[in-house]
Amino acid sequence: MMNIPDSAHPRVVIIGGGFGGLSLARKLKGKNFQVVLLDKHNYHNFQPLMYQVATGGLEAGSIAYPIRKVVQDHKETFFRMAVVEKVDTENKKVVTNIGTIYYHYLVIATGSTNNFFGNKEIEKHSMVMKTIPEALNIRSLLIENLELALQTNDEAAQRELMNFVIVGAGPTGVELAGALAELKKAVLPKDYPDLDIANRMQINLVQGVDRVLDAMSVKSSRAAEKYLKDLGVKIHTNVRVTNYDGKVIETATDLQFHSQAVIWSAGVKGAAVNGVETAVDKASRIRVNSFNEVEGIKDVFAIGDVAAMYGDKYKFGHPMMAQPAIQQGELLAENLERIQNKMALKAFTYNDKGSMATIGRNKAVVDLPKFHFNGVFAWFVWMFVHLLSLIGFKNKALVFWSWVYNYFVFDRESRVIIRPFRMYKKNSMAQD
Amino acid sequence: MMNIPDSAHPRVVIIGGGFGGLSLARKLKGKNFQVVLLDKHNYHNFQPLMYQVATGGLEAGSIAYPIRKVVQDHKETFFRMAVVEKVDTENKKVVTNIGTIYYHYLVIATGSTNNFFGNKEIEKHSMVMKTIPEALNIRSLLIENLELALQTNDEAAQRELMNFVIVGAGPTGVELAGALAELKKAVLPKDYPDLDIANRMQINLVQGVDRVLDAMSVKSSRAAEKYLKDLGVKIHTNVRVTNYDGKVIETATDLQFHSQAVIWSAGVKGAAVNGVETAVDKASRIRVNSFNEVEGIKDVFAIGDVAAMYGDKYKFGHPMMAQPAIQQGELLAENLERIQNKMALKAFTYNDKGSMATIGRNKAVVDLPKFHFNGVFAWFVWMFVHLLSLIGFKNKALVFWSWVYNYFVFDRESRVIIRPFRMYKKNSMAQD
Numbered sequence: 001m002m003n004i005p006d007s008a009h010p011r012v013v014i015i016g017g018g019f020g021g022l023s024l025a026r027k028l029k030g031k032n033f034q035v036v037l038l039d040k041h042n043y044h045n046f047q048p049l050m051y052q053v054a055t056g057g058l059e060a061g062s063i064a065y066p067i068r069k070v071v072q073d074h075k076e077t078f079f080r081m082a083v084v085e086k087v088d089t090e091n092k093k094v095v096t097n098i099g100t101i102y103y104h105y106l107v108i109a110t111g112s113t114n115n116f117f118g119n120k121e122i123e124k125h126s127m128v129m130k131t132i133p134e135a136l137n138i139r140s141l142l143i144e145n146l147e148l149a150l151q152t153n154d155e156a157a158q159r160e161l162m163n164f165v166i167v168g169a170g171p172t173g174v175e176l177a178g179a180l181a182e183l184k185k186a187v188l189p190k191d192y193p194d195l196d197i198a199n200r201m202q203i204n205l206v207q208g209v210d211r212v213l214d215a216m217s218v219k220s221s222r223a224a225e226k227y228l229k230d231l232g233v234k235i236h237t238n239v240r241v242t243n244y245d246g247k248v249i250e251t252a253t254d255l256q257f258h259s260q261a262v263i264w265s266a267g268v269k270g271a272a273v274n275g276v277e278t279a280v281d282k283a284s285r286i287r288v289n290s291f292n293e294v295e296g297i298k299d300v301f302a303i304g305d306v307a308a309m310y311g312d313k314y315k316f317g318h319p320m321m322a323q324p325a326i327q328q329g330e331l332l333a334e335n336l337e338r339i340q341n342k343m344a345l346k347a348f349t350y351n352d353k354g355s356m357a358t359i360g361r362n363k364a365v366v367d368l369p370k371f372h373f374n375g376v377f378a379w380f381v382w383m384f385v386h387l388l389s390l391i392g393f394k395n396k397a398l399v400f401w402s403w404v405y406n407y408f409v410f411d412r413e414s415r416v417i418i419r420p421f422r423m424y425k426k427n428s429m430a431q432d
Numbered sequence: 433m434m435n436i437p438d439s440a441h442p443r444v445v446i447i448g449g450g451f452g453g454l455s456l457a458r459k460l461k462g463k464n465f466q467v468v469l470l471d472k473h474n475y476h477n478f479q480p481l482m483y484q485v486a487t488g489g490l491e492a493g494s495i496a497y498p499i500r501k502v503v504q505d506h507k508e509t510f511f512r513m514a515v516v517e518k519v520d521t522e523n524k525k526v527v528t529n530i531g532t533i534y535y536h537y538l539v540i541a542t543g544s545t546n547n548f549f550g551n552k553e554i555e556k557h558s559m560v561m562k563t564i565p566e567a568l569n570i571r572s573l574l575i576e577n578l579e580l581a582l583q584t585n586d587e588a589a590q591r592e593l594m595n596f597v598i599v600g601a602g603p604t605g606v607e608l609a610g611a612l613a614e615l616k617k618a619v620l621p622k623d624y625p626d627l628d629i630a631n632r633m634q635i636n637l638v639q640g641v642d643r644v645l646d647a648m649s650v651k652s653s654r655a656a657e658k659y660l661k662d663l664g665v666k667i668h669t670n671v672r673v674t675n676y677d678g679k680v681i682e683t684a685t686d687l688q689f690h691s692q693a694v695i696w697s698a699g700v701k702g703a704a705v706n707g708v709e710t711a712v713d714k715a716s717r718i719r720v721n722s723f724n725e726v727e728g729i730k731d732v733f734a735i736g737d738v739a740a741m742y743g744d745k746y747k748f749g750h751p752m753m754a755q756p757a758i759q760q761g762e763l764l765a766e767n768l769e770r771i772q773n774k775m776a777l778k779a780f781t782y783n784d785k786g787s788m789a790t791i792g793r794n795k796a797v798v799d800l801p802k803f804h805f806n807g808v809f810a811w812f813v814w815m816f817v818h819l820l821s822l823i824g825f826k827n828k829a830l831v832f833w834s835w836v837y838n839y840f841v842f843d844r845e846s847r848v849i850i851r852p853f854r855m856y857k858k859n860s861m862a863q864d
Contacts, residue, residue, distance in 0.1 A: 003583050005626070042575060043848035059830075061491040064848045068623040078626070081579045081849075098583050132850055143474060147513045151435050151530050191500040194437070194510070394837050394845050398491075401833065405826050413826050416475035416496045417513075418564055419851065 002099035004078050007034035010104035012336060013094055015084050015273060017044050017067045020304030020325030021109035022391075025071060027333030032340065035077040036101060038094070042067055042081050045132055046390055048322065049399070051172060054129055054138040055179040056187075056412035062398040064132060065391045084110075086274035089297045105299050105336060108273055108286060109329070112305035112320050115267035115284075125246040126264040129172060138263060139414075140421035142180075145261055146188065148422075149195055156258070162201040163259040165249055167241045168266030169205050169212035171357045174224055176263060177205045178359035181231035186410040203233045204257060206249075208240045208266065213365070215319060216355055220365035223374040227359040241266065268320055270306040281308050285317055290347035292332050303328040309348065318350050322389070327351060358382045361407065434531035436510050439466035442536035444768060445526055447516050447705060449476050449499045452736030452757035453541035454823075457503055459765030464772065467509040468533060470526070474499055474513050477564055478822055480754065481831070483604060486561055486570040487611040488619075488844035494830040496564060497823045516542075518706035521729045537731050537768060540705055540718060541761070544737035544752050547699035547716075557678040558696040561604065570695060571846070572853035574612075577693055578620070580854075581627055588690070594633040595691040597681055599673045600698030601637050601644035603789045606656055608695060609637045610791035613663035618842040635665045636689060638681075640672045640698065645797070647751065648787055652797035655806040659791040673698070700752055702738040713740050717749055722779035724764050735760040741780065750782050754821070759783060790814045793839065 004011075009032045014021045017039035028035050043064040052058040071077040082096040093102045114130055116123040127138050145161040152158060164180055166173045180203050189197045205212065205228065211221040212228070212235060228235055240252040249257040270285030279287045279295040285308035287295040292307060294300040304325030308317035318324035328348055335345045356378065358364040364379040366372065383403065390396050406412060436443075441464045446453045449471035460467050475496040484490040503509040514528040525534045546562055548555040559570050577593040584590060596612055598605045612635050621629045637644065637660065643653040644660070644667060657667055672684040681689040702717030711719045711727040717740035719727040724739060726732040736757030740749035750756035760780055767777045788810065790796040796811040798804065815835065822828050838844060 003585060041849065042579070043850075059491045059493040060850055061493075061846045061848065064850065066623070066845065066847050068847075069843075069845070072622050080582065136850070147474070150512065153435060190504050191498070392845065394834075394841075394843075397833060397837070398830070401829060402826075405829070409826075411501075411826075413498065413501070413824065414493045415498050415500075416493065417473065418475075418492055418496065418568070 002036075002080060002082070002096065002101040004034075004036055004080075004101060007076065009034045009076065010340065011036060011102070012105045012107060013038065013101060013103040014107045014109055015039075015087075015094065016109035016111055016304075016306075017041070017079075018109060018111045018304060018325065019322040020111075020329040021107070022067070022070055023326045023329030024107060024109065024303065024333050025074070025077060027330050028336070029074045029077065031333070031337055033076065033336065035071075035074065036103075037067065037071065037077060037079045038082045038084060038096065039067060039079070040081065040083045042079075044070065044391065046395075047130075048386060048389070050129055050132070050135045051176040051179055053132060053414075054135040054176065055142075055183055056139055056415035057179065057406055058399060058402050059414055060132050060136060062395055062402065063390070065395060070391065084273055087300070088275060089300055092299065103299075105301065105339075107332065108276065108294070108300065108302040108306055109304050109325070110271045110273055110306045112268040113271040114264060115269040116264065117267060119243065122241070122244045122264060125244050126167070126262040128264050129176070130268075136419065137421040140417045140419065141261055143415060143417050144420060144422045146192055146195065149200075150192070155200070158195070159200050159202070160247070160258045161260050162195070162197075163204065163257060163261065164202065165204045165206060165257050165259045165262045167206045167249075167262065167264050169207035169235070169237075170215065170265060171213065171355075173205060173207075173263075173265040174212055174228065174357050174359060176265065177203055177228060177233045178231060178363070181228070181233050182360045183412060185231065187412050187415070191415070204236060204259075205233050206236045206239050206241055206251070208238070210237050212237070213357060216357070216365065217367045217372050219372045220357070220367050220374065223365045224357060224359055227363040231360055268305070270308070272306055276300065276302075281316075283308065283316065291335055291345040292328055292348060301332055303332055314350070319355075321355070323353055324350055356382050356385070434468075434512060434514070434528065434533040436466075436468055436512075436533060439508060441466045441508065442772065443468060443534070444537045444539060445470065445533060445535040446539045446541055447471075447519075447526065448541035448543055448736075448738075449473070449511075450541060450543045450736060450757065451754040452543075452761040453539070454499070454502055455758040455761030456539060456541065456735065456765050457506070457509060459762050460768070461506045461509065463765070463769055465508065465768065467503075467506070468535075469499065469503065469509060469511045470514045470516060470528065471499060471511070472513065472515045474511075476502065476823065478827075479562075480818060480821070482561055482564070482567045483608040483611055485564060485846075486567040486608065487574075487615055488571055488847040489611065489838055490831060490834050491846055492564050492568060494827055494834065495822070497827060502823065516705055519732070520707060521732055524731065535731075537733065537771075539764065540708065540726070540732065540734040540738055541736050541757070542703045542705055542738045544700040545703040546696060547701040548696065549699060551675065554673070554676045554696060557676050558599070558694040560696050561608070562700075568851065569853040572849045572851065573693055575847060575849050576852060576854045578624055578627065581632075582624070587632070590627070591632050591634070592679070592690045593692050594627070594629075595636065595689060595693065596634065597636045597638060597689050597691045597694045599638045599681075599694065599696050601639035601667070601669075602647065602697060603645065603787075605637060605639075605695075605697040606644055606660065606789050606791060608697065609635055609660060609665045610663060610795070613660070613665050614792045615844060617663065619844050619847070623847070636668060636691075637665050638668045638671050638673055638683070638689075640670070642669050644669070645789060648789070648797065649799045649804050651804045652789070652799050652806065655797045656789060656791055659795040663792055700737070702740070704738055708732065708734075713748075715740065715748065723767055723777040724760055724780060733764055735764055746782070751787075753787070755785055756782055788814050788817070
């Protein structure tokens, strides 16, 4: 049994300290609930800036925030670092590596994970960027590959080590490609004067459909494509990757890439917990009604990326982004109170505040519900919104300072390999 | 063969990018030498602040600086990330994991490593803090132990997890004890309201001789002891640790500690490379003459912690600190030129600028060659000297900002477990 004190109030167990779980926990503060928040990490990470950790622009700590600090002054909130093994909705309990816990209400806010669409070879050989350790692994691999390239004069071998192939041109892929291109332009030639960085380092961005950022407006796609090309990124649209053996990337076309650095950002899926299989859809998300109640399971809710709330406008659920998660968490806090007070529940409607992506210095695209803009102003908006969204004054200041520095000095000083990746590739540690 | 271009100038191979190796490489810039700098990491780390990384006050990146950036504008300097396997002084070559390299002059600047005085049990079970990954492991263990303590109501088990025992009260041990005590006082009770941090968390500092900081003045020792006691650290002088099995620490006295968190800072020794055994002394340091020439081996030099220059005042060599390393590196650059110009060499004399240690907020001790002072002013001096000594404007600014923040907010925000330690204890990754 997990060691949590008894309470006079009903217990809400929240699995996951991401945007959704935290927004819910914060809103439940001071309400008549005991809240138990579970996460396998002791920090919340700000995923939208993960690519900057991977490319040495930000320190890992700048986008990680201790969860305990968020709930520090919540008297009835208990955080536990735990890995959830399964939920038993019949007996209303959650089984974890540190014991079992009973709930009155369960909220699944476990987010999303990488989707390799069943291809084990790609999963085995490519890098991903959903967690901070994974982002740090990409950073290490990037530098390790360049160091390895120094050890050979064979052009083909060098090109293979220096060919960065990003599969998937959603916001993650596009932002990572842009950041890599800036590294290539401003930082790496100075660090590696003996490598022909300008010619032999390549950044290939491979997209299955006909444009990058296909969830955004066509105008944004076009602007992003232009920015990427100006930075030297090679864009390959309508190319579906079919395999990668650690050396060669095969596609459904004649195109083939030789690369020892493939980053997979071509798909995400829900990270549903064990025990709610009856409600899980094809994208591994959990079907919920408009009150975020899990289909057919009493007193169990799902919010954020892992929740699929099918609707007219969002046929297969809301986009897997921070905003729907935050808004659902906030509403669910209200609805849990309404349940306690035997009041009618409020249905969720997504307030789409728009979406944006940055490609590099002075370059971003922004889609608001009514109009699109891009360029320097979009870039400032992007920075402003992201700074404001970061939790904590210290993180805001650290990120702000790093950006100011990187902007004026054209540098990325976090290009250090604290823990090597290649040497430990086959080691589970490298992934966690 | 290592892939380094030929040069018209004689080649100086430097093993180690610490304080000594870097000061030498910098001074050789623009001189008539080809310089090849080898290090197993791609960053220089600022060891004096390592304990703040271990206790969540600083991010790892704030004390790590890319070596390539240091030598970026040195045309004839080549950095290679390499692990040296041995040196072959007869054939004037260095054998590494990325190939062999010939030298005209070899400089060994490999620093120091932990000294367990042959006790394998202690080595296996205790934590150390010589590298950044090791400091991050301590940070992870500290938090993991508190999370584990939450899972039990058994007082003895909790105390064992929360008993931090630091063996060795030199600057490292003292500064770490002070930082842990401040965490205990200001941060942890808020994070863990359900644990009885104030009573059950203990910080024990165990010292083999009769005072802490025994390399400093008696006044400094007394002041440091008072500061530590005020912070709640229990000091045990004249206690020699004899064994630790992962649970119980045995000493040469009746004293025994039950602890799952033992940090070993009781000794260092030279980290000599293979191949110079004839010159290695009992402390694993390499005996050098007053020109830093390795005893009996032509064209091979050693500087810094690994070099033992026996003298009248420093019977077994200089203290293993940054200053002697930096000064020896600088002088050796001059002497290498003198050798080329067939001029007489200059003998090294250590300019002792003093030593200092900080115990916590507003508390430090400073020994200058002529006098001692402590308290708030010493603390400001300590901060000022350390900030100035950091390489790079960005690191200076990040550290400064973190200190200002920690000072006013009484916080340590880097208390996140990016890579867990306990789970991977037996895994080599955890150590590298």
